[in-house]
Amino acid sequence: MDTVEETTLEVEAIEGKYMIHDRKNGRRALEISQSNDAHRMIVDALGKIVTWERTLQLRNDKSAIQNWVDLELAVIGKNREQAFYTDKEIALTASSDHFMERDGALFAGFIPRARIKGAGQNLRCYLFHLRSNYGIESYEGEVVFRPDEHPGKEAVILPMWKNPKGWGLSPGEKEAFSYFMLLACTEALDYHQLLQSGLSATREVLFDWNPLAVSDDWCSKLMKVRLVRQ
Incomplete structure (x- = not known):
């Protein structure tokens, strides 16, 4: 089982399937069958989850317009x-x-x-x-x-x-x-x-x-x- 620490993601291989667990949000993010394309799909999925999490963190605390x-x-x-x-x-x-x-x-x-x-x-x-x-x-x-x-x-x-x-x-x-x-x-x-x-x-x-x-x-x-x- 591999973990992406930044977003607490886990990839699990079990019973002919791969599952991506999003531990931070307490849920299964994706389940796919093991196939020749599975690894590409996993990398793509992990990238999207990380991008999604990073987008949530977008902040500009020094902004001069934030009170507007x-x-x-x-x-x-x-x-x-x-x-x-x-x-x-x-x-x-x-x-x-x-x-x-x-x-x-x-x-x-x-x-x-x-x-x-x-x-x-x-x-x-x-x-x-x-x-x-x-x-x-x-x-x-x-x-x-x-x-x-x-x-x-x-x-x-x-x-x-x-x-x-x-x-x-x-x-x-x-x-x-x-x-x-x-x-x-x-x-x-x-x-x-x-x-x-x-x-x-x-x-x-x-x-x-x-x-x-x-x-x-x-x-x-x-x-x-x-x-x-x-």
């Missing part, structure tokens, strides 16, 4: 009621009382939003969905905050998705989790470099001149969302 931006998550229930969350980690109870139910699946609508306050210059915002299968997705790319479009407003909320995306538990699934990461930058980001496909199909069911401008700066805001079936 916060991440807020809007959750929309089956009766279109909305709840808003700003904590770094939240747990939601998935029940038929508040979630949509379809053939045993329970899901709600989600819209991550950037809350911007006190920013006197353009900011380029990117929302990344880090899924439980180690995929990293950015569904709608860049959303730009321009202060001249919001005269007189001290605080502005920018939806990072044009429409809600349904996310929830598949039939029989007891629990699921995802991370949402907001990156705010003073310059354009080649965000495609951060994207990657997952290891498997997840069971989850989405220049005006300014002498005070801060350039080449960025900050991140991270939120973990856990769904638990009632």
